Amino acid sequence: MDRIDKKILNILQKNAKITNAKLSRMVGISAPATLERVKRLETTGVICHVTAVLDPEKVGFSIMAIVSITLSLSKLSSVEQIKEKFSELEEVVECYQIAGAHDFILKVIAKDIKAYAEFINQKLTRIQGIQSIQSSFVIDRPKDKKILLLDEE
Incomplete structure (x- = not known):
């Protein structure tokens, strides 16, 4: 896991509903590369699941x-x-x-x-x-x- 993966994870933890296009702009890589990284983080279990947190x-x-x-x-x-x-x-x-x-x-x-x-x-x-x-x-x-x-x- 490199610096970009960690940046992606920090952003997704704050807002998992962010669009891939916006996420890619924030981390400074292309949208397809960002999507591939997110998929890899999910496949390897770093991202366990995405859910809505209720009050x-x-x-x-x-x-x-x-x-x-x-x-x-x-x-x-x-x-x-x-x-x-x-x-x-x-x-x-x-x-x-x-x-x-x-x-x-x-x-x-x-x-x-x-x-x-x-x-x-x-x-x-x-x-x-x-x-x-x-x-x-x-x-x-x-x-x-x-x-x-x-x-x-």
């Missing part, structure tokens, strides 16, 4: 929680099964296996506190192998960055 509150989801999960090793059948269960839960928008005081951190979005309670009581607590669940509710998002700034040098 949860504006589409009716007022609860965001960070949920810390500790597993019970004595009741644990498989960490892989736990990961699969977490990935199947529609309320879980991000899941991280971590090292430290807890085993997993989940970012959970729910329409309201009642929906969140149903998620905890009807779904999360029924997963075998979970020892403890600790919820922290997000009250503000002063920084919610989705961009990885790449050094273009």
Whole structure:
């Protein structure tokens, strides 16, 4: 990956809807060459996917929680099964296996506190192998960055 690829990635992270013509002007190479580079970045998996990022509150989801999960090793059948269960839960928008005081951190979005309670009581607590669940509710998002700034040098 060279300087031009990094410049393309920085631009696309800020505006994935930019036209190829405009992108090519910004990076200083021809439109066909730009398109070829973007396709290569997609094919090699550098660009994982392109999506629209929604504001949860504006589409009716007022609860965001960070949920810390500790597993019970004595009741644990498989960490892989736990990961699969977490990935199947529609309320879980991000899941991280971590090292430290807890085993997993989940970012959970729910329409309201009642929906969140149903998620905890009807779904999360029924997963075998979970020892403890600790919820922290997000009250503000002063920084919610989705961009990885790449050094273009």
